Amino acid sequence: MVPSFSYIQARSLDEAIRYLALDGARAHAGGTDLLGCLRDRVFDVATVVSIAGLKELRGIGATPAGGLRIGSLTTIAEVARNPVIRSKYGALSMAASEVASPQLRHQGTIGGNLCQKPRCWYYRGEFHCLRKGGDQCYAVDGENPYHCIFGGDNCFIVHPSDTAPALVALQASVTIAGPNGRRTVAVENFHIPPSEDYTSETVLEPAEIVTEIVLPPPAEGLRSSYRKVRARRAWDFALAGVALAIVFTGDQATDCRVVLSGAAPVPWRSAEAEKVIKGSRLDRDRAAKAAEAAVKNAEPMEQNEYKIPLFRGLIEQQLMAIA
Amino acid sequence: MYERGDVARGFTEAYVVLEENYRTECEIHTPMEPHGCVAKWDGDRLTIWESTQGVYRIQQNVANVLNLPLSKVRVIGHYMGGGFGSKLQAGKYTIIAALLAKITGRPVKMILSREETYLTVGNRPPSNMTLKAGVKKDGTLTALDFTCTGTGGAYPAGGTSLVDWEVRDLYKCPNVRTACADVYINAGPARPFRAPGHPEGSWALEQMLDALAEAIDMDPVDLRLKNISLVSQARDGQPPYTSSGFKDCLAEGARAFGWKQARQQIAAAGKQGIIRRGVGMAGGHWIAGGGRPPSTIILKLFADGSVNLNMGASDIGTGTKTVMSLVVAEELGVKPETIQIEHADTGSTQYATPSGGSKTVPTESPAVRAAAISLKQQLLEIAAQDLKVDPSTLYFSAGSIVSRNDPSKKINFTDLSGLKKRGVVVGIGYGGPNPANRVTNPFAAQFCEVEVNTATGEVRVIRFLGAHDSGRVMSRLTYDNQVFGGITMGIGLATTEARILDKNHTGKMVNRNWHDYKLPTALDVPEDIVSLPIEPDDTEANTTGAKGLGEPVTIPTAAAVANAVYHATGVRITQTPIHPVRLCRLLAERRKEG
Numbered sequence: 001m002v003p004s005f006s007y008i009q010a011r012s013l014d015e016a017i018r019y020l021a022l023d024g025a026r027a028h029a030g031g032t033d034l035l036g037c038l039r040d041r042v043f044d045v046a047t048v049v050s051i052a053g054l055k056e057l058r059g060i061g062a063t064p065a066g067g068l069r070i071g072s073l074t075t076i077a078e079v080a081r082n083p084v085i086r087s088k089y090g091a092l093s094m095a096a097s098e099v100a101s102p103q104l105r106h107q108g109t110i111g112g113n114l115c116q117k118p119r120c121w122y123y124r125g126e127f128h129c130l131r132k133g134g135d136q137c138y139a140v141d142g143e144n145p146y147h148c149i150f151g152g153d154n155c156f157i158v159h160p161s162d163t164a165p166a167l168v169a170l171q172a173s174v175t176i177a178g179p180n181g182r183r184t185v186a187v188e189n190f191h192i193p194p195s196e197d198y199t200s201e202t203v204l205e206p207a208e209i210v211t212e213i214v215l216p217p218p219a220e221g222l223r224s225s226y227r228k229v230r231a232r233r234a235w236d237f238a239l240a241g242v243a244l245a246i247v248f249t250g251d252q253a254t255d256c257r258v259v260l261s262g263a264a265p266v267p268w269r270s271a272e273a274e275k276v277i278k279g280s281r282l283d284r285d286r287a288a289k290a291a292e293a294a295v296k297n298a299e300p301m302e303q304n305e306y307k308i309p310l311f312r313g314l315i316e317q318q319l320m321a322i323a
Numbered sequence: 324m325y326e327r328g329d330v331a332r333g334f335t336e337a338y339v340v341l342e343e344n345y346r347t348e349c350e351i352h353t354p355m356e357p358h359g360c361v362a363k364w365d366g367d368r369l370t371i372w373e374s375t376q377g378v379y380r381i382q383q384n385v386a387n388v389l390n391l392p393l394s395k396v397r398v399i400g401h402y403m404g405g406g407f408g409s410k411l412q413a414g415k416y417t418i419i420a421a422l423l424a425k426i427t428g429r430p431v432k433m434i435l436s437r438e439e440t441y442l443t444v445g446n447r448p449p450s451n452m453t454l455k456a457g458v459k460k461d462g463t464l465t466a467l468d469f470t471c472t473g474t475g476g477a478y479p480a481g482g483t484s485l486v487d488w489e490v491r492d493l494y495k496c497p498n499v500r501t502a503c504a505d506v507y508i509n510a511g512p513a514r515p516f517r518a519p520g521h522p523e524g525s526w527a528l529e530q531m532l533d534a535l536a537e538a539i540d541m542d543p544v545d546l547r548l549k550n551i552s553l554v555s556q557a558r559d560g561q562p563p564y565t566s567s568g569f570k571d572c573l574a575e576g577a578r579a580f581g582w583k584q585a586r587q588q589i590a591a592a593g594k595q596g597i598i599r600r601g602v603g604m605a606g607g608h609w610i611a612g613g614g615r616p617p618s619t620i621i622l623k624l625f626a627d628g629s630v631n632l633n634m635g636a637s638d639i640g641t642g643t644k645t646v647m648s649l650v651v652a653e654e655l656g657v658k659p660e661t662i663q664i665e666h667a668d669t670g671s672t673q674y675a676t677p678s679g680g681s682k683t684v685p686t687e688s689p690a691v692r693a694a695a696i697s698l699k700q701q702l703l704e705i706a707a708q709d710l711k712v713d714p715s716t717l718y719f720s721a722g723s724i725v726s727r728n729d730p731s732k733k734i735n736f737t738d739l740s741g742l743k744k745r746g747v748v749v750g751i752g753y754g755g756p757n758p759a760n761r762v763t764n765p766f767a768a769q770f771c772e773v774e775v776n777t778a779t780g781e782v783r784v785i786r787f788l789g790a791h792d793s794g795r796v797m798s799r800l801t802y803d804n805q806v807f808g809g810i811t812m813g814i815g816l817a818t819t820e821a822r823i824l825d826k827n828h829t830g831k832m833v834n835r836n837w838h839d840y841k842l843p844t845a846l847d848v849p850e851d852i853v854s855l856p857i858e859p860d861d862t863e864a865n866t867t868g869a870k871g872l873g874e875p876v877t878i879p880t881a882a883a884v885a886n887a888v889y890h891a892t893g894v895r896i897t898q899t900p901i902h903p904v905r906l907c908r909l910l911a912e913r914r915k916e917g
């Protein structure tokens with residue numbers, strides 16, 4: 001059962017920030033993740049502050065620099081079908097349309113998608129695990145087929161977001177508003193690995209709100225894509241996913257980002273794969289080498305070794321598709 | 324332990340002997356509506372509204388536990404959002420609600436949460452199976468040796484019950500041995516789950532037949548056609564079936580699916596590229612589905628010619644009410660829409676067994692017909708008096724009764740004096756005994772095509788065909804709906820569903836919600852599903868010729884998918900579910916072996 005809490009509809013960003021500074025306050029955007037967490041008693045909450053009414057956090061528009069600004073309350077469905085995003089930032093459009101189910105895409109927001117809580121079933125279940133303030137990780141020698149193969153350290157979640165790896169690949173940043181004003185953080189640095197702090201997933205301080213996501217203007221020759229493999233064909237998180245953003249000059253890949261989902265506690269940039277691709281003509285052999293490099297340093301757990309051939313096959317396929 | 328013939332000798336007679344281990348994972352019923360009830364007392368009389376497959380079973384359970392006379396317990400269950408076998412009995416919650424209602428003097432509602440239903444109200448238990456099989460070069464089966472270890476959870480709850488039935492009974496084989504053993508574990512209890520035991524056994528047997536067919540270079544359909552039995556071999560005295568459409572299910576199904584052409588096309592395409600296609604098929608039959616007494620039906624004809632059908636059976640969403648009104652309409656010559664049905668209420672409808680075992684239509688429909696015939700006989704007698712003719716000269720014609728000798732002697736139902744006087748004529752029908760020394764079983768063959776991404780292990784089921792002999796098709800709409808639903812559920816067993824217990828720490832189920840426990844979604848099920856009814860004329864089974872349908876439709880599905888995946892990839896997946904977690908690893912191992 002959902003515990004009782006007080007509920008506030010913020011009328012302005014400042015008001016939202018003020019209420020969020022209260023002890024045990026949580027922001028509520030679309031509520032698709034928050035309500036599940038409350039029902040499963042993942043954390044306690046005293047006050048739910050709805051930011052859903054803040055019009056300035058909605059909508060998609062051009063930036064003066066020629067990039068794109070996406071308000072954090074923009075729904076995932078809007079992101080998926082936006083024609084500018086579809087033509088210029090293909091990876092984000094593809095990632096958004098792979099999220100969850102049509103209902104969830106219409107209710108869930110892009111800001112919420114970046115801030116969502118992990119899906120580790122111990123964390124969501126009645127287990128007082130490390131990330132919830134307990135003293136052990138149940139996944140490390142438990143049921144871990146869906147856990148990470150990179151960056152585990154002491155907690156072995158995979159970051160659940162599909163849009164985050166696409167945004168990292170596209171070099172997006174988030175604007176954050178809080179009691180001390182505004183700051184900008186690259187999406188690449190927005191999520192925190194457990195080695196740094198296993199109790200929080202993002203760099204957000206108490207009472208901070210993501211107001212928008214900013215995409216830089218697409219480089220000349222940029223091609224991007226996102227693909228996700230899951231256990232069933234809809235309404236499911238990634239077993240393995242890959243966002244690619246590659247700048248081609250002629251048939252040369254002059255710049256590239258390879259970012260994995262379903263791989264690590266944060267969207268996982270594969271420097272190893274990028275190194276193989278950068279400066280090359282992306283032929284079958286290169287693609288295979290890059291895919292091999294991507295999984296070379298993986299540290300699989302007892303039940304998720306399959307992710308190594310899976311990522312290898314997936315990355316190779318996607319590189320061939322984009323070249 | 325079951326044995327017939329001489330298994331050791333059977334293996335010596337074989338040209339090829341294969342042995343393989345198989346496993347099916349534990350599935351949870353997951354009906355859309357969770358389990359629950361409302362209980363309310365009026366003095367010493369208890370009324371319970373329950374989401375159930377059988378109100379009389381609940382009445383009996385509750386009366387027993389609370390030590391009440393049956394007459395004081397009224398159970399109503401007009402509508403329910405699915406049960407699949409998990410709602411054949413009262414829950415602890417039923418008793419708790421009744422006791423709380425008594426103490427508080429107020430109605431009490433208890434609905435289990437999804438998590439609670441995942442723990443306490445049953446599952447299809449996991450099966451660990453070994454099958455050794457021998458076949459001659461011409462496809463004749465010589466011996467089957469099957470063992471299964473399973474678990475009903477923490478209670479004796481039919482863990483391995485019926486898992487060996489397909490091996491024992493489906494294909495003609497003189498030498499068969501099966502042994503099943505249950506172990507207790509700290510987990511929720513099993514309950515009947517749509518065709519208990521059968522899809523599990525089929526997973527082993529039908530994959531084994533596929534492998535045998537390949538080993539002797541025979542078409543998988545032909546191998547099955549070679550081994551059809553017209554008697555139930557595993558029953559005492561080996562009684563014949565009242566009808567068997569199994570041969571037609573296989574042959575007609577293969578023709579309609581384009582089985583031979585599909586296999587030729589796939590062979591011609593060769594094993595190239597990352598995306599590979601394959602086709603697979605499997606046969607099956609269901610141990611029950613013949614219907615059986617008791618059943619009591621009351622049919623009332625009112626003065627205005629409208630009809631009330633009164634039956635205790637539940638309609639568990641399968642269209643029982645639709646089918647029964649069609650039987651009445653056929654027998655009485657009235658329009659189905661003039662028939663109102665009262666059902667599933669122990670206070671106002673007649674005793675019925677729960678709707679399970681695919682026996683509801685074959686059990687209830689003959690009793691409905693009998694009630695209609697009884698009603699007709701009474702109407703004939705009244706008409707004979709009114710028209711002053713001998714009743715044997717009268718016949719029914721679209722809502723009226725006419726004399727065969729003198730067509731001018733004709734009277735509408737609504738003008739019958741006896742009906743006007745009494746306001747109602749009541750016909751009663753009872754379910755009769757099943758035919759002696761005969762067995763009535765439904766048969767099935769299913770065919771499917773899959774597409775496998777050999778780099779990622781993703782499987783897409785492209786199309787399915789279900790050829791089913793369930794006797795007469797009573798209503799095409801509800802019939803096809805069962806076929807589509809059964810195949811959908813089978814695809815769940817094959818590709819997505821598994822209960823996962825935290826085995827190293829707590830034994831708790833870790834995937835106890837709808838997104839971690841993966842039911843197939845609309846995208847996991849092909850758009851292209853064909854239902855091909857095979858209708859042998861079964862006059863022996865009962866007076867409507869109907870056999871059970873709801874369970875056989877899900878029996879061969881999972882094995883057919885596994886066979887198709889093998890055909891596409893050359894990888895035999897012996898453990899459910901077939902999703903990238905498993906398939907990707909197997910494909911990688913295979914590549915390594917070259």
Ligand SMILES: Cc1cc2nc3c(=O)[nH]c(=O)nc-3n(C[C@H](O)[C@H](O)[C@H](O)COP(=O)(O)OP(=O)(O)OC[C@H]3O[C@@H](n4cnc5c(N)ncnc54)[C@H](O)[C@@H]3O)c2cc1C
Nearest residue numbers: 029030031032033034100108109111112113115161162210
């Ligand atoms: C069954 C299911 C399946 C799913 N499958 C997928 C999937 O396949 N891929 C995927 O990527 N996601 C998936 N999701 C996650 C879903 O996309 C997110 O729940 C959704 O995007 C969250 O958006 P929301 O607006 O509903 O967030 P809310 O539920 O309102 O908030 C989520 C969290 O973020 C915080 N928050 C929200 N907005 C802000 C903000 N602007 N600033 C600071 N903090 C904020 C909230 O306090 C809360 O902790 C799934 C969710 C469910 C329930």
Ligand code: SF4
Nearest residue numbers: 120122129137155156
């Ligand atoms: S992986 Fe992290 S969230 Fe999951 S049980 Fe371990 S510590 Fe908890």
